[in-house]
Amino acid sequence: PDEVAAQLCDAIGLIGTPADCAARILEMAKLGVRNLYLMPLLTFAPPRAELDAFRDVVFPRLAAAGERR
Numbered sequence: 001p002d003e004v005a006a007q008l009c010d011a012i013g014l015i016g017t018p019a020d021c022a023a024r025i026l027e028m029a030k031l032g033v034r035n036l037y038l039m040p041l042l043t044f045a046p047p048r049a050e051l052d053a054f055r056d057v058v059f060p061r062l063a064a065a066g067e068r069r
Contacts, residue, residue: 018057022065025058029067 014021014036025036038054040047 018053019061021054022058022061025062026065026067 009015014024016024025033038047038050040050
């Protein structure tokens with residue numbers, strides 16, 4: 001049900017603003033996560049807006065925090 005989906009998103013999801021995603025990736029990196037998979041919801045089209053946000057906001061924040069893996 002919805003509660004299980006919410007728990008799953010909280011446990012492994014990157015949901016929120018690009019800044020939220022960068023912060024979550026840093027948390028996950030400290031726990032040993034080394035790979036991410038970016039997928040769009042409800043479509044087979046490439047996640048263009050998400051890729052742009054990662055390029056323009058998330059990756060620079062990770063680099064500024066010293067995360068270069």
